Amino acid sequence: MTTLAPPLRPPTSVRAVQVRWRSGLALAATSVLGVAAFLWPLFIGHGAGIDGHEADAPFIVAGLLALLLATVLAELADGGIDARALAMLGVLASAGSLLRLLDPRIALTEGMVFFLLAPAGRALGRGFGFLLGALTLFASALLTVGVGPWLPFQMLGAGWFAFGAGCLPQRVHGRAEVLMLAVYAVAASEIYGILLDFSFWPFRIGTTTPQLDYVPGGSVATNLHHFWAFHSATGVGWDLLRGFGTFVLVIAAGRPVLAALRRASRHAGFEEAP
Numbered sequence: 001m002t003t004l005a006p007p008l009r010p011p012t013s014v015r016a017v018q019v020r021w022r023s024g025l026a027l028a029a030t031s032v033l034g035v036a037a038f039l040w041p042l043f044i045g046h047g048a049g050i051d052g053h054e055a056d057a058p059f060i061v062a063g064l065l066a067l068l069l070a071t072v073l074a075e076l077a078d079g080g081i082d083a084r085a086l087a088m089l090g091v092l093a094s095a096g097s098l099l100r101l102l103d104p105r106i107a108l109t110e111g112m113v114f115f116l117l118a119p120a121g122r123a124l125g126r127g128f129g130f131l132l133g134a135l136t137l138f139a140s141a142l143l144t145v146g147v148g149p150w151l152p153f154q155m156l157g158a159g160w161f162a163f164g165a166g167c168l169p170q171r172v173h174g175r176a177e178v179l180m181l182a183v184y185a186v187a188a189s190e191i192y193g194i195l196l197d198f199s200f201w202p203f204r205i206g207t208t209t210p211q212l213d214y215v216p217g218g219s220v221a222t223n224l225h226h227f228w229a230f231h232s233a234t235g236v237g238w239d240l241l242r243g244f245g246t247f248v249l250v251i252a253a254g255r256p257v258l259a260a261l262r263r264a265s266r267h268a269g270f271e272e273a274p
Helices: 021-042 057-078 083-101 107-124 126-143 151-164 174-203 220-234 236-268
Strands: none
Touching: 021 057, 021 151, 021 174, 021 220, 083 107, 083 151, 107 126, 107 151, 107 174, 107 236, 126 151, 151 174, 174 220, 174 236, 220 236
16 A cells, blocks of 8 residues: 655744744834934934934934843843743854955955845844844954944844844745745845945935935925935945845855754744744
8 A cells, every 4th residue: 555655744943932022022122213313314303403412323323232132131030032942043143254254345245144144034033133233243343343323223134134033924935935035135235235324324414415314304305315416426336335245145056045044943943924
């Protein structure tokens, strides 16, 4: 009598970090403050100028770092992250930091870092992805002496990047999954570049190209127009290189990396995502 083999089970993603109510609240507060820190220049009143907000920058930096730490502590308190997840988080963050050591000024090198974050967020869950993105950029900044007021924005951008990869539809598998992840990586890389450009662009005042400068007290439409002209002139090429590098790496090696991460997660006994 011939017995039929059971159908192959499609690969599943897991939740290496469980986002419970306290950790979810800390994550939401971090994201809200992050959005406010990015967008505040659009909403300061006429005549206020940007000089009155330069003194706020250290407090924004301190607040973002404190909330990122609170997210980790809340997950520890809720039992949403354990020693196995911490160990995997440390290993992957170290790997990402070493990739960025090659040369953080090269867009294709940044693509290698984002290539690691995308499959990790996809395979290990959005909570793990957010922590991995933030921790990877923080650790690499310490290694490259790249600590500055831009660091919290980089951490948030990378965290959101990997978080978004964990939010992609779970029913997509095989080659379609890799293509979906590659397309997402390109789009998210561009959004990351836009956000990082916006984080420092308001301090461009009084240059020789006023049509690209921030206008203190100007309307939202005026400043968005100036910013987009600035980003198009200075940042699009870099973002396209980063996105291209990430796309190629995900297409070429995304499937085995996803398989390796899922195999490691099964051995660690992480809970499967619904």
